[in-house]
Amino acid sequence: MTQGTYFMHYRNTGGSSVIRPQGGATLAIRKMDNDNLVVAMARCSTEDVFCKSRGRTIAEGRLNKFMNNDRDGVHIRIIPVDNDVLPIKDTVDLAIGEEMAELGYY
Numbered sequence: 001m002t003q004g005t006y007f008m009h010y011r012n013t014g015g016s017s018v019i020r021p022q023g024g025a026t027l028a029i030r031k032m033d034n035d036n037l038v039v040a041m042a043r044c045s046t047e048d049v050f051c052k053s054r055g056r057t058i059a060e061g062r063l064n065k066f067m068n069n070d071r072d073g074v075h076i077r078i079i080p081v082d083n084d085v086l087p088i089k090d091t092v093d094l095a096i097g098e099e100m101a102e103l104g105y106y
Contacts, residue, residue, distance in 0.1 A: 007052075
């Protein structure tokens with residue numbers, strides 16, 4: 001893992017309060033030179049058992065591809081950082097947490 005990369009894991013709840021072993025998402029996050037955050041996501045199929053290490057490998061690979069200017073087929077989110085008051089993970093969750101909840105991820 002590259003130093004300076006943060007990871008977040010969203011687990012599949014299917015809309016209930018029970019976390020399911022299948023499905024979920026892993027985010028790889030890195031701060032850019034302009035203080036924006038760049039975020040890459042790896043989603044786990046609801047047919048597969050969630051694996052943090054595999055999700056980290058895939059998400060960070062996508063992030064590295066983007067950072068190396070190889071942007072074909074890589075979906076990345078750029079999240080502006082208005083201030084340094086919130087920690088990085090809280091900033092990301094504030095920006096995309098509602099979307100994750102709509103997908104049934106917690």
